[in-house]
Amino acid sequence: MIELSGITKSFNGGKPNQFTAVDNVTLNVNPGQITVFKGPSGSGKTSLLTMIGCMARPTSGRIFLHGVAAAVPFQQEGADAVEITSLPERFLNGIRRSTFGFIFQQFNLVKGVSALENVMLPAYPTGEARALFRARAMNLLEQFSISRLAGQRIELLSGGELQRVAIARSLINNPSIIIADEPTAHLDSKLSQELMAIVGGLKGEGKSVLIASHDPIVFDSPLIDALVEMRDGAVVASRSCR
Amino acid sequence: MKRAVERHLNILEFTLASLLRRRGKNLSLLVIYLLVIFMLASLVFFVSALKREAAIILNDAPDMVVQRLMAGRQDLVPAGYAAEIARIRGVTAVRPRLWGYYYDALNGANYTIMAGDDPATAPGLASVGAGVAKARNLAVGDLLPLISYDKTPLMLEIDTIFPNESDLIAADLIVISRADFLQLFNFPSGQATDLAVTVRNPKELPTVAAKIVSQFPDSRPVLKSEIQRTYQSIFDWRGGMTLMVLTAALLSFIIFAWDKATGLSAEERKEIGILKSIGWETSDVLLLKFWEGIVISLTAFLLGTVLAYGHVFFLSAPLFAQALKGWSVIYPRFQLVPVVDGYQLAVLFFLTVVPYTTATVIPCWRAATIDPDAAMRY
Numbered sequence: 240m241i242e243l244s245g246i247t248k249s250f251n252g253g254k255p256n257q258f259t260a261v262d263n264v265t266l267n268v269n270p271g272q273i274t275v276f277k278g279p280s281g282s283g284k285t286s287l288l289t290m291i292g293c294m295a296r297p298t299s300g301r302i303f304l305h306g307v308a309a310a311v312p313f314q315q316e317g318a319d320a321v322e323i324t325s326l327p328e329r330f331l332n333g334i335r336r337s338t339f340g341f342i343f344q345q346f347n348l349v350k351g352v353s354a355l356e357n358v359m360l361p362a363y364p365t366g367e368a369r370a371l372f373r374a375r376a377m378n379l380l381e382q383f384s385i386s387r388l389a390g391q392r393i394e395l396l397s398g399g400e401l402q403r404v405a406i407a408r409s410l411i412n413n414p415s416i417i418i419a420d421e422p423t424a425h426l427d428s429k430l431s432q433e434l435m436a437i438v439g440g441l442k443g444e445g446k447s448v449l450i451a452s453h454d455p456i457v458f459d460s461p462l463i464d465a466l467v468e469m470r471d472g473a474v475v476a477s478r479s480c481r
Numbered sequence: 482m483k484r485a486v487e488r489h490l491n492i493l494e495f496t497l498a499s500l501l502r503r504r505g506k507n508l509s510l511l512v513i514y515l516l517v518i519f520m521l522a523s524l525v526f527f528v529s530a531l532k533r534e535a536a537i538i539l540n541d542a543p544d545m546v547v548q549r550l551m552a553g554r555q556d557l558v559p560a561g562y563a564a565e566i567a568r569i570r571g572v573t574a575v576r577p578r579l580w581g582y583y584y585d586a587l588n589g590a591n592y593t594i595m596a597g598d599d600p601a602t603a604p605g606l607a608s609v610g611a612g613v614a615k616a617r618n619l620a621v622g623d624l625l626p627l628i629s630y631d632k633t634p635l636m637l638e639i640d641t642i643f644p645n646e647s648d649l650i651a652a653d654l655i656v657i658s659r660a661d662f663l664q665l666f667n668f669p670s671g672q673a674t675d676l677a678v679t680v681r682n683p684k685e686l687p688t689v690a691a692k693i694v695s696q697f698p699d700s701r702p703v704l705k706s707e708i709q710r711t712y713q714s715i716f717d718w719r720g721g722m723t724l725m726v727l728t729a730a731l732l733s734f735i736i737f738a739w740d741k742a743t744g745l746s747a748e749e750r751k752e753i754g755i756l757k758s759i760g761w762e763t764s765d766v767l768l769l770k771f772w773e774g775i776v777i778s779l780t781a782f783l784l785g786t787v788l789a790y791g792h793v794f795f796l797s798a799p800l801f802a803q804a805l806k807g808w809s810v811i812y813p814r815f816q817l818v819p820v821v822d823g824y825q826l827a828v829l830f831f832l833t834v835v836p837y838t839t840a841t842v843i844p845c846w847r848a849a850t851i852d853p854d855a856a857m858r859y
Contacts, residue, residue, distance in 0.1 A: 289854035294758065329762065335853070336760035347755045350748070351502030356495070360756070363491040364765040366484030408759065 241268040241291055241416070241447075242320065246300035248286050248472075260286040261297070262472035270306065270415075272464035273438060273448045275457055283472035284451035285420050291449065292418045293323055293335040300324070304338065306415070336365060340409030342419040346401050348393045348408070354400075355380065355389040358407045365412065372411060379407035383437070399430045406437055416447045423454045431456040438462065492765065496772040511781055517734045518785025518833060519792070520800075524724060525825045526793040527801055528716050530817040535712040538650055539705060543576070543677035544686055546708075547693060548701045555701075557672040562697060566678060569692050571685045577673030579662050583627060583655070588616050594627075594655050596662035604658045607637035612652030614642045625655075630667040637661065678702070739840055750848050757853040766849035767842055774841030778834040786826070794819045 248261040261283040268274050268291075276284040289295040291302060303320040323334060340361075348357045355376055362372035380386040383403040388396060393404060402422070409417055419438070423431035431454065438448050439462040450457055458466055468476040500507050547566065549558040560577055567575040579596035592613055596602075607625055609617075619625060619639050626634040643651040663670060680689050690702040753766055792798055794817055 286854075294854035295852055332760060332762045341758060343758070347758065349752055349755060352495075352498050356498055360495070361759040361761075363495050364488055364761050364768075366488040366491075368487055369491055369494065412760070 240270050240305040241449075242303040242305070243267070243287075243291070244301045244303070246287070246290060246297045246302065248283075248290060248295070249298045252298065259472050261290070263300070264472075264474050265300075266467065266474060266477060268447065268449065269465065270447050271442065271445050273442050273450065273460075273462055274465040274467065275460075275463050276449065276451045276467045276469060277453060277458045278469035279453060281471075282469040284469055286472075287469070288418050288420055288449060288451050290324075292339045292341060292416075293326075293331040296324055304334070336361065336412055338414055338416055340412070340414040340417045342405050342409050342417065342422050344421040344424045346405040346425075348401060348404060350394055351392060353390050354385065354393055354396065354404045357393055357404055358411055360411075361408060362411050375413075376407065376411055379410055380404075383407055398426060399433065402426060402430060402434060403437075406434075410441075414446070416449065417441055419448065419450045419452075421452055421454075422450065423452060423457055428456060435460045435462055488765075489768070492768050493772050493776075496769055496776060499769070500773060500776060507777065511777055513734055514777065514781035514833075514837075515785045515788075517731060518781050518829070519788050521724075521731075521829055521833075522786045522789035522826070523792050523798060523801060525822065525829060526789055526820075527798045527817070529822040529825065530793065530820050532713055532716050533820045534817060535716065536709060539709050539712065542705050542708060544680045544683065544705050545678040545690060546703045547676040547678055548703065549675075549697075549699055550701050551699065555675075557669065557674065558676055558700075560671045560673060562700070563673070563676050565696060566676065566693055569689055569696075571680050571682060571689055572678060573681050574677075574679040576677040576679075578675055578677055579659060579668065580674050581662075581666055581668075583665075585616070586628075590616050590653065592653050592655050594657060594662065594665065596659040597656045602656065602658045604660045605636070605638055606640040606658065607661075608641035608643065608656040609639060610643045610651035610654040611645050613655055614639070627655075627665055629665045635661060635665050745844050745848055753845065753848045754851060754853075757849070757851065763849045767845060770842045770845040770849075771838060774838030775834070777841075778837040782830060782834050786829075790819070790821075793817060 243264055243266040246261055246264040247259060249257055249259045251257045264283075264287060276287065278284050286295070290297050302323050304323055305320045321334070323331065326334070349360065355373070358376040358379060359369075359372055362376075365372075377386060377389065380389050383406065385400055385403050385407075388400060388404075393401060396404065409419075417438075422434055426434060435456065438450070441448055442462065442464075450463075452458060457463070463480050465477070465479050467474055547558065547562070549556050549562070558577070563575045563577050566572060576598065581594055583592045583594045584590075585592060590613075597608075609619060609625065613619070617625060619642070621639050621642060623639050625637045625639055627637060629635045637657060643654065657665070662668060678689070678693075680686050686704055686706075690704065693700055693702050756766055756769075757763075792800065797817065
């Protein structure tokens with residue numbers, strides 16, 4: 240479970256142009272579910288997800304991750320939750336690598352290298368033997384029916400293929416939580432439906448999926464378990480869809 | 482430990498894939514880099530080998546050469562000096578030498594003519610260096626006409642041609658009999674060009690030299706160590722001159738490499754952001770850039786050094802020979818004995834590989850320390 244307590248994120252603190260992207264959000268995200276953060280641009284969805292994904296720290300408030308204690312060596316024995324907001328950078332990196340998989344709005348794949356290399360990228364600095372994560376990457380490409388494109392440079396792939404490579408990359412380190420930021424923003428309806436089907440499959444594997452989106456195909460999908468509505472950095476409604 | 486090694490190997494693997502993406506750009510950089518290293522390493526190898534060669538040859542030189550000065554210029558030494566010097570305590574032998582230069586108007590070359598020490602060197606015979614034989618197209622048994630001081634030809638029969646191995650000292654040498662030497666130059670008998678003095682104990686050389694000067698105030702003793710030092714300076718000076726010529730090329734390369742290594746394109750910045758967002762740490766990104774710098778510079782260094790080795794020691798450095806051996810019509814043709822100065826190679830390494838790698842890593846530092854969430858906003 241992910242537990243957010245009074246999370247606030249301000250930029251340009253103390254300056255005339257200070258603004259608050261996330262304002263005092265308190266929320267629980269249940270494990271093994273698809274949770275969608277819905278709201279217009281600038282409502283704070285992406286900022287909230289970056290803080291949950293250990294990419295940025297909140298200005299105030301705390302985030303607790305349950306079930307990731309193994310990634311933090313100094314955690315008290317028996318403690319179930321890790322308070323990530325006060326962790327040093329390298330531990331945050333460790334948690335980010337082992338716990339989270341990211342799917343970005345623009346896919347953010349590295350140009351000029353093959354689809355397989357892109358999928359393997361998050362595993363390179365982990366120190367795991369290459370043969371192991373290469374086999375895993377091939378399995379993922381196979382799972383998404385694009386193994387024939389493994390050696391293909393990503394510039395030559397279609398939008399749908401790019402999307403699958405990006406999803407495969409997010410899964411290479413076998414994370415328990417997938418964070419997707421506006422994943423359908425550049426996809427047509429058919430590909431968006433396809434994406435939701437894949438996301439449903441991930442949930443079936445027991446993974447938690449957090450999606451920021453203002454696309455009805457996402458937030459009206461029958462697959463989602465919880466919907467959090469945001470506006471001006473604050474949570475205006477939060478409900479279970481089950 | 483194993484994980485750390487795997488991490489390096491994995492990142493190195495990605496570095497290679499990453500470098501291949503900009504194949505043309507990186508390959509052209511590598512070629513220019515390689516050329517610079519090749520030139521510099523050739524220079525280092527060549528000067529070191531020549532200095533060593535000169536040192537070996539000078540080992541056989543006399544301990545001391547005594548010249549005579551007249552009005553500040555070198556003059557002939559009366560044979561009587563030799564007998565007097567031989568009597569100084571510690572001197573084992575004094576050998577008057579007859580030698581001089583001969584300008585061959587036929588091909589514009591200068592030969593060194595020497596009267597043979599061996600009394601058996603018969604008049605009418607000559608031994609010549611391979612350079613002379615080639616310049617005059619001579620074989621053993623051929624006749625070599627030399628024009629004497631009064632413009633009458635002195636016909637000499639070629640008795641021996643010195644082997645190529647002795648080219649460094651004998652390429653332009655002609656050894657003739659004492660009588661022919663005197664006739665060729667109208668050299669006054671009872672005089673010598675200089676005296677070769679051998680001393681039993683090398684530590685006594687300065688003392689013996691001082692005694693010679695005191696006995697013959699117009700004499701100038703030149704010690705072997707002084708000749709060695711002069712040769713070393715000459716080769717250093719020539720190496721320095723060549724380096725000056727190369728400096729322009731070197732500077733252009735430095736500017737080019739600096740621009741290439743330090744300029745971080747928007748695409749590279751974005752890539753660093755992507756890597757950070759998918760879990761790479763700042764140190765991982767810097768390691769990637771470090772390997773990029775190392776792969777380019779170390780490859781250029783190793784290849785350039787190996788090519789320079791072949792250029793100098795197998796091909797006798799055709800690119801530098803004229804500048805470094807001196808200016809002459811007859812060039813000695815010889816195979817240099819391979820000698821590698823580890824210290825100079827290390828200096829070359831630290832002046833090329835280290836700055837390039839540093840210039841590749843440093844500008845990435847700022848880009849690599851961006852917050853990983855920046856990639857979420859591209």
